[in-house]
Amino acid sequence: MSFTQLVLYEEEFKRINDVLTKLYSETNAKVIFLVDRNGQLIANTGETENLDTTSLASLTAGNIAATGSMAKLLGEKEFTIIFHEGYRDNIYISIVGRRVIMVVIFDERSSLGLVRLRAKKAGDDLTTIFDELLRKVDSKTEEGVSPFAEITDDDIDKLFSE
Amino acid sequence: MSFINYPAREINCKIVYYGPGLCGKTTNLQYIYKKTNPDAKGKMISLATETERTLFFDFLPLSLGEIRGFKTRFHLYTVPGQVFYDASRKLILKGVDGIVFVADSQVERMEANVESVENLKANLVEQGYSLDLIPYVMQYNKRDLPNAAPVEEMRKLLNPNGVPEFESIATEGPGVFETLKSVAKLVLVELKKGAGG
Numbered sequence: 001m002s003f004t005q006l007v008l009y010e011e012e013f014k015r016i017n018d019v020l021t022k023l024y025s026e027t028n029a030k031v032i033f034l035v036d037r038n039g040q041l042i043a044n045t046g047e048t049e050n051l052d053t054t055s056l057a058s059l060t061a062g063n064i065a066a067t068g069s070m071a072k073l074l075g076e077k078e079f080t081i082i083f084h085e086g087y088r089d090n091i092y093i094s095i096v097g098r099r100v101i102m103v104v105i106f107d108e109r110s111s112l113g114l115v116r117l118r119a120k121k122a123g124d125d126l127t128t129i130f131d132e133l134l135r136k137v138d139s140k141t142e143e144g145v146s147p148f149a150e151i152t153d154d155d156i157d158k159l160f161s162e
Numbered sequence: 163m164s165f166i167n168y169p170a171r172e173i174n175c176k177i178v179y180y181g182p183g184l185c186g187k188t189t190n191l192q193y194i195y196k197k198t199n200p201d202a203k204g205k206m207i208s209l210a211t212e213t214e215r216t217l218f219f220d221f222l223p224l225s226l227g228e229i230r231g232f233k234t235r236f237h238l239y240t241v242p243g244q245v246f247y248d249a250s251r252k253l254i255l256k257g258v259d260g261i262v263f264v265a266d267s268q269v270e271r272m273e274a275n276v277e278s279v280e281n282l283k284a285n286l287v288e289q290g291y292s293l294d295l296i297p298y299v300m301q302y303n304k305r306d307l308p309n310a311a312p313v314e315e316m317r318k319l320l321n322p323n324g325v326p327e328f329e330s331i332a333t334e335g336p337g338v339f340e341t342l343k344s345v346a347k348l349v350l351v352e353l354k355k356g357a358g359g
Contacts, residue, residue, distance in 0.1 A: 038257030065253040
């Protein structure tokens with residue numbers, strides 16, 4: 001199959017985290033996280049201790065997928081931003097570089113205008129990082145350097161032996 | 163599409179339970195949830211109607227242990243089985259690594275089973291996948307019911323290519339983990355192949 005598998009390396013992970021940390025402090029957000037369109041959590045920053053980020057990631061991806069289909073039914077290419085307003089917390093969701101979803105959770109210490117402004121810049125920076133990452137993954141696949149090439153049938157059996 | 167996270171030493175894969183309405187997809191996940199060690203599972207999320215029919219999907223994250231120093235995580239999803247939720251089914255198939263088809267063994271549901279397999283094939287093709295290439299297992303569920311069709315008959319109709327198949331009673335457990343292990347194994351083997359090994 002021709003899809004590029006998502007692989008995250010230390011170097012890009014650090015750059016991504018730097019962008020998220022900067023956005024976090026610039027916006028006074030509570031939590032920021034990045035999700036792959038398939039629902040896998042890529043990175044997060046902020047007050048995540050009591051948050052079920054795995055479930056949030058999966059639901060965010062479902063939300064974006066549903067919104068994308070609604071856009072198509074209306075003849076739109078996509079809706080790049082979704083905003084949920086709550087009594088206490090708000091969620092700002094935007095698509096970054098077509099492949100990744102950025103979620104900013106914030107309360108009254110911040111504002112939609114500020115989040116929107118700063119998230120746009122962060123989104124541009126992240127797009128650059130992910131473009132480079134995908135190029136890197138492509139070239140590594142061609143060279144066959146993945147550690148999973150060395151998994152044996154034994155390793156797999158062991159996982160299921162208990 | 164699996165996601166390999168080096169900084170977290172994790173590998174994440176997505177498995178989708180597919181099948182006609184009321185065949186037992188959600189029941190499979192509920193049983194897995196019930197019987198899994200709390201450390202190994204996250205919260206199970208069900209987006210369902212008031213009558214507990216799946217509206218969008220169920221989601222259950224599961225850790226299986228380590229392989230070569232990488233934590234293996236499987237994200238299990240179900241699709242809504244009812245025919246008119248096709249748009250949602252397509253969305254959930256995005257990025258899928260492995261599929262379990264849950265067939266309803268009751269004789270009167272055979273047509274719905276066949277229709278659902280065809281629907282699965284069509285929805286995969288639309289996204290550039292092929293059922294012949296993706297890790298795929300078949301589960302004949304509700305074997306305890308008196309009106310269950312013979313397995314040979316179901317095999318002929320639903321599994322002509324002879325993918326791994328399992329008889330199950332999802333409400334009570336037999337066959338549920340066997341099915342999950344089989345598809346998870348196929349996904350990992352595929353990952354190994356994809357890595358050029």
